[in-house]
Amino acid sequence: MxxxxxxxxxxxxxxxxxxxxxxxxxxxxxxxxxxxxxxxxxxxxPVAGQRSMSQSSLVGKVAIVTASTDGIGLAAAQALGKRGAHVVVSSRRQPNVDKAVALLQSQSIRVTGTTCNVGNGEDREKLVQMTLDQCGGIDILVSNAAVNPFLGNIMDSTEDVWDKILSINVKSAFLMTKLVVPHMEKRGGGNVVFVSSVAGYQPMQALGPYSVSKTALLGLTRALAPELAHSNIRVNCVAPGIIKTRFSSVLWRNEEIIDEFKKQLSIKRIGEPEEIGGVIAFLCSEEASYITGETITVTGGIGCRL
CATH class of the missing domain: 1.20.5 (Single alpha-helices involved in coiled-coils or other helix-helix interfaces)
Incomplete structure (x- = not known):
């Protein structure tokens, strides 16, 4: 058993x-x-990180950034260049161009520089032709040039003030776009980004004509977007708040003005140019491929509505 x-x-x-x-x-x-x-x-x-890196890459793209030797324009050139774009920077003064080119080259950014007064038709054409000759095409236009020759009560502003502000801030932005669009079409599409301002939504005291010009850019963005979408060209706008640049120093260096602005801010500090440059680069990337006709406000939380 x-x-x-x-x-x-x-x-x-x-x-x-x-x-x-x-x-x-x-x-x-x-x-x-x-x-x-x-x-x-x-x-x-690919994993999310790899896909994101690929989509945000601007390698092979050529970007013109107007008024780009300082402040937001330079920050936009840096952001685009660090993502692989060949950037074309410009300013009215050659020493400023040389300084910006040297800085960008030190950061291993492909860059070409030239003088350009965007209010002058010959200068605009020279900028576009030089870009075509040296870079082979145009994919991106960041229209950043702006002036503000007037501070005070809007009723005291003169015809000359209005002519200059609207000519540089609005008309030249459109005319630059008109020049580059045919070359973007040859490349199969492109991106246009206008740099407006929080003042376009909320006019600032003593900056009446400037504020109106920045509101006009919001309208220009909406008007151009549907027309150029047929050519695979996206048109968007960025409206910065108070950013620490030389252009806006009359505001942020005044403690009384800044204290008043900070009451409206959710993020209780002045913005940096790089924080605008990054948004501009995003709008020019494939990650923003379904965005057109929009204005992104980068204001630290100031309420913006028209």
């Missing part, structure tokens, strides 16, 4: 061991199939 039990036990042990081996082989096969599927999936669908 004991011998029979031992025999049955050996048979059971053998069958159990065989079952374990079969189970291990099945599991190993399943794991192998599962890992193969995972690796195949990763090859087909």
């Amino acid at each position: 004991a011998g029979v039990c031992i025999c049955k036990y050996k048979v059971f042990k053998f069958k159990f061991s065989l079952s374990i081996l079969l189970l291990l082989r099945i599991c190993r096969g399943s794991i192998s199939v599962m890992l193969s599927s995972v690796f195949r999936c990763l090859r087909t669908y």
Whole structure:
């Protein structure tokens, strides 16, 4: 009887061991199939970080940034250049151009620089032609040039003040766009970004004509976007708040004015140019491929509505 039990036990042990081996082989096969599927999936669908990096890449793109040797314009050139674009910077003064080019080159950014007064038609054409000659095409226009020759009660502003502000801040932005669009179409599409201001939504005291010009850019963005969408050209706008630049120093260096502004801010500080440059670069990337006709306000939380 004991011998029979031992025999049955050996048979059971053998069958159990065989079952374990079969189970291990099945599991190993399943794991192998599962890992193969995972690796195949990763090859087909890169991880989120890799996809994001690819989509935000501007390698091979050529970007003109007007008024780009200082402040927001320079920050935009840096942001675009660091993502791989060849940037073309300009200013009315050659020493400023030389300084900006040297800085960008020190950051391993591909850059070309030239003098340009965007209020002058010949200068605009020279800027575009030089970009075509040296870079082979145009994919991006960041229209940043602006002036403000007047501070005071809007009723004291003169016809000359209005002519200059509207000519540089609005008309030249449109005319630059008109010049570059045919060359963007040859490249299969492109991006135009206008730099407006929080003053376009909330006119600032003593900056009446300037504020009106910045409101006009919001309208220009909305007017151009549907017309140029047919050519795969997206048109967007950025409206910065108070940013620490030389252009706005009359505001942020005045403690009384800044204290009043900070009451409206959610983020209780003045913005930096780089924080605008990054938004501009985003709008020019594939990550923003379904955005056109929009204005992004970068104001630290100031309420903006028309």
